[in-house]
Amino acid sequence: NAGVMQNPRHLVRRRGQEARLRCSPMKGHSHVYWYRQLPEEGLKFMVYLQKENIIDESGMPKERFSAEFPKEGPSILRIQQVVRGDSAAYFCASSRGRGATNEKLFFGSGTQLSVL
Amino acid sequence: DQQVKQNSPSLSVQEGRISILNCDYTNSMFDYFLWYKKYPAEGPTFLISISSIKDKNEDGRFTVFLNKSAKHLSLHIVPSQPGDSAVYFCAANAGNMLTFGGGTRLMVKP
Numbered sequence: 001n002a003g004v005m006q007n008p009r010h011l012v013r014r015r016g017q018e019a020r021l022r023c024s025p026m027k028g029h030s031h032v033y034w035y036r037q038l039p040e041e042g043l044k045f046m047v048y049l050q051k052e053n054i055i056d057e058s059g060m061p062k063e064r065f066s067a068e069f070p071k072e073g074p075s076i077l078r079i080q081q082v083v084r085g086d087s088a089a090y091f092c093a094s095s096r097g098r099g100a101t102n103e104k105l106f107f108g109s110g111t112q113l114s115v116l
Numbered sequence: 117d118q119q120v121k122q123n124s125p126s127l128s129v130q131e132g133r134i135s136i137l138n139c140d141y142t143n144s145m146f147d148y149f150l151w152y153k154k155y156p157a158e159g160p161t162f163l164i165s166i167s168s169i170k171d172k173n174e175d176g177r178f179t180v181f182l183n184k185s186a187k188h189l190s191l192h193i194v195p196s197q198p199g200d201s202a203v204y205f206c207a208a209n210a211g212n213m214l215t216f217g218g219g220t221r222l223m224v225k226p
Contacts, residue, residue, distance in 0.1 A: 004159070033213070042120070042205055042216035043160070056212040091159050098212075104150070105214065107159030 002027065004094050005074075006108035014116050019079040019086070021111045025094030031055075032075045033105060034067060037089040049075060050098075082115045089113075119143045120208050122217035129224050135193040137220050139206035142187060146208035146215075151180060151191050154203045154219070163204075164191070196224045 005024040013019050025032050030051050035043040045059040049069035060067065064082075069075040079086055089112050093105040121140045129135045137151075147168045152160035166173040166180045166189070173180050179192045193200055201224050207214040 006159075035216075040218075042122075042218040043207075043214075045213040045215065048212045059213065093159075104162040104165070107152075107161070109157065109159050 004029075004092055004106050004108035006090075006092050006111050008111060009109065010112045010114070012114045012116065013082050015083055016081050019082050019113055019115075021077040021079075021090050021092075021113070022074045023077070023092030023094075023108060024074040025092075026106050029094035029096050029106070031095045031098060032069050033093045033095075034075075034077050035091045035093065035107075037091065037110075039088070043091060046077070055098075079113075082113075084115050087113055087115045118218075119146075120206060120215050120217040122204075122206060122220050124220050125218070126221040126223070129196045129222065131198055131224055131226050132195045135191075135196045135200065135222055135224065137191040137193075137204050137206075137222065139189045139191075139217050140187060141189075141208050143208070143210060143215075144187070145210045148209040149180070149182060149189050150207045150209070150214065151178075152205045152207060152216075154205060160205055193222075196222075198224050198226050200224050 032049045034046040037043045047060050047067045048056040064080045066078045089110045091110045093107045150165040151163040153163045154160040164178045166182050182189045203219045203221050205219045206217045
C-alpha cells in the first residue's frame with residue numbers, strides 16, 4: 001500500500017539548468033498539491049492539480065515554473081533555468097477528494113533541490 | 117504576510133510532562149485547522165484537526181484547542197514521549213490550499 005512517491009529524493013542542478021520533479025499520488029487519489037519549503041520556513045502552497053487540469057496555481061511563480069498532472073503517469077513540477085533561490089525541499093501531497101477540509105492530505109517524502 | 121504564525125521555533129519538555137504548541141492566525145476566512153508532524157527527511161504526516169465550529173478536539177494523547185475570538189489554536193500532548201520529538205506545523209484551510217506556520221521543533225527529553 002504505497003504512499004505518495006516522489007523522485008528523485010535529491011536533485012542537484014547548476015544554475016540555468018532544468019529541474020523536473022515527479023510525484024505519484026496514493027492509489028485512488030486524483031488530487032495533487034505541490035508545496036515548497038525554504039530553509040527554516042514553513043511549507044508554502046504552489047499549485048493544486050486534478051487529472052489533466054490545473055485547479056489553483058496561485059502560489060506558483062509566474063516565470064520558469066510549471067506543473068502538470070497528465071491522464072497517465074505522475075505529476076511533474078518543472079523548473080526552467082534554475083537559480084540558487086530555487087534551492088528548497090519540494091513536497092507533493094495527494095487526496096482522494098477536493099481541498100483539504102474534509103480530506104486529509106498525504107505527503108510524500110519530498111525532493112531536496114540544490115542549485116549550485 | 118504570514119497568515120499563520122508559530123512564534124516558538126523550539127520547545128523542550130521532559131518525558132511524561134505536557135507539551136503545548138501554539139499557533140496564531142490572522143485570516144478569519146480559515147474554516148479548518150490541522151496539525152502535522154514532521155521527522156527529518158520525511159514529509160509531514162497528519163496528526164489532528166479541528167473545524168472552526170468547534171473549540172476542542174481530542175485524540176488519545178493529543179488535544180487541539182481553538183479560540184476563534186483570539187484567532188489562536190494550540191496542540192496539547194500529554195504525556196509527552198521521546199518519540200514525539202519532531203517539528204510540528206499548524207495549518208489552516210481556506211478554499212483549495214493549506215497555509216502552514218513556520219513550525220515548532222519539539223524535543224522531549226527522557
